[in-house]
Amino acid sequence: MLKKGWLSRLKDGLQKTSEKLTQNIAQVFTHTKIDESTLEELEDILIQADMGTAAAAQIIVKIKKKAFEKEFSRENVLETISEEIEGILRPYAYPLEILPKKPHVILMIGVNGTGKTTTTAKLAYFFQKQGKTVAVVAGDTFRAAAIEQLQVWANRLNIPLISRHMGADPAGLAYDAYQEAVKMGYDVLLIDTAGRLHTNETLMFQLQKIDRVLKKISPEIPQSCLLVLDAMIGQNTYAQVEFFQKCLPITGLIMTKLDGTARGGVVVGIAERFKLPIHAIGVGEDAEDLHPFHPQDFARALVGLKDLNS
Ligand SMILES: Nc1nc2c(ncn2[C@@H]2O[C@H](COP(=O)(O)OP(=O)(O)O)[C@@H](O)[C@H]2O)c(=O)[nH]1
Ligand SMILES: [Mg+2]
Numbered sequence: 001m002l003k004k005g006w007l008s009r010l011k012d013g014l015q016k017t018s019e020k021l022t023q024n025i026a027q028v029f030t031h032t033k034i035d036e037s038t039l040e041e042l043e044d045i046l047i048q049a050d051m052g053t054a055a056a057a058q059i060i061v062k063i064k065k066k067a068f069e070k071e072f073s074r075e076n077v078l079e080t081i082s083e084e085i086e087g088i089l090r091p092y093a094y095p096l097e098i099l100p101k102k103p104h105v106i107l108m109i110g111v112n113g114t115g116k117t118t119t120t121a122k123l124a125y126f127f128q129k130q131g132k133t134v135a136v137v138a139g140d141t142f143r144a145a146a147i148e149q150l151q152v153w154a155n156r157l158n159i160p161l162i163s164r165h166m167g168a169d170p171a172g173l174a175y176d177a178y179q180e181a182v183k184m185g186y187d188v189l190l191i192d193t194a195g196r197l198h199t200n201e202t203l204m205f206q207l208q209k210i211d212r213v214l215k216k217i218s219p220e221i222p223q224s225c226l227l228v229l230d231a232m233i234g235q236n237t238y239a240q241v242e243f244f245q246k247c248l249p250i251t252g253l254i255m256t257k258l259d260g261t262a263r264g265g266v267v268v269g270i271a272e273r274f275k276l277p278i279h280a281i282g283v284g285e286d287a288e289d290l291h292p293f294h295p296q297d298f299a300r301a302l303v304g305l306k307d308l309n310s
Contacts (some may be wrong), residue, residue: 006291009283011301013259018304020262021049022078029074034067046081050234052269059084082299085268089278089295092271096123096224096252096279098132103181103189105214105221107174108139109207109248110228111240112195115256115282117146119228120192121153122282122290128157132187137177138163139170139210142194150192157287160184170194171209178217191222204247211248224251226279229270231255234263241274256282259289264302 024045028038039060046056062084063077098104106123110116117140124134136154140146144166154161162177174191181189193210197203214221227250229237244250253274255267258281271278278293300307 006283006289007297007301007307009259009289010281010291010297011307013261013283014264014301015304016260016262017049017264018302021045021265021302022304024048025077026074029072029077034063034072039064039067042077046265049265050263050269051085051265052272055085055088055268055272058088058272078303078305082303082305085299085302086295088268089271089293089299092275092278093293093295094277094279095292096226098127098188099223103135103178103186104223105178105181105189105191106224106226107191107193107207107210107214107222107248108226108228109193109244109250110195111230114195114228114230114233114240115254116140116195116228117149117153117192118285119226119254119256119282119290120150120190121157122287123280124153124159124188124190125157125287126280126290127188128159133185134188134190135160135162135177135181135184135186137161137174137189137191139173139191140194141166141168141170141173142197146192146194153287160186169209170206171213174210175213175217178214178221200243204243207244207247225249226252226254227276228254228256230257231263231266232257232261234266237266237270238273241270241276245274250276252277252279254278254280254282254290255293259283267298268302 028041043056043060063080108116108120124136127134138147138150147163151161164173225248227244253276280290281293283289
């Protein structure tokens with residue numbers, strides 16, 4: 001089944017994270033009794049797994065409570081950790097909703113290499129499968145290769161690409177693309193952007209200009225502004241969220257490259273710290289490798305527990 005395919009890919013991908021985590025936990029839990037020093041060591045393990053200090057502390061409080069109720073096994077500890085992680089993630093796991101007013105504009109932002117262009121294509125495919133009409137905009141005019149990359153995806157998915165020459169003003173392009181989308185009646189307009197310019201200031205200025213130009217058409221546009229984060233880079237994702245939050249109001253996150261990372265725990269820390277919706281996760285390089293974020297599947301895969309449905 002389709003679900004099994006992506007879930008096993010997620011589990012395989014998170015194996016590096018879960019193996020490290022379970023091995024470290026096994027070393028700490030040599031007895032069934034839990035004392036203060038065991039809890040401290042466990043907290044360190046969770047922090048080392050990129051979950052952040054607040055999320056780690058929250059998980060420890062729960063384990064401490066449970067530990068006094070009954071004797072604890074390692075399996076119990078893992079179950080408790082996964083339940084607690086699921087609880088942290090659940091309020092932020094919701095799908096990306098497309099509003100009825102056409103076109104729903106989605107501005108894709110993020111650092112170079114995180115997977116913006118690929119995720120733009122994946123989202124286009126996702127909406128296309130729902131029977132929606134989609135167009136993509138090659139807003140990364142900074143590099144010719146970026147325009148070509150999106151063109152290849154547009155050809156593959158058989159969807160229109162709206163583009164200009166390299167070096168063109170992406171705000172002007174976004175404006176024209178919007179008019180085109182209205183004329184053609186597209187349901188969704190996905191705007192890819194550059195992740196690197198000469199300086200952070202020029203990048204910030206460019207993104208704000210795109211946003212401003214769209215808001216001039218109507219203040220609710222873009223309806224979505226999605227930040228794409230690469231889970232592989234771990235802790236540095238925190239600084240990226242902070243930087244882009246200073247640029248624009250982010251409406252949601254997409255975490256990529258969860259098919260092969262030892263830093264999967266960062267998703268927990270990001271959710272806890274920024275309290276932004278996590279709409280989907282990337283588990284591969286193909287168009288179909290984008291999946292809605294399921295907190296329970298994710299939490300269990302992260303600590304190496306069996307999928308409850310298998
Ligand atoms: N394994 C894996 N690779 C990904 C994923 N998302 C993107 N990539 C790869 O990451 C690289 C950079 O992606 P790209 O979309 O060009 O990033 P951009 O610079 O942010 O536009 C490409 O080789 C993609 O195929 C993912 O979820 N998993
Ligand atoms: Mg790109």
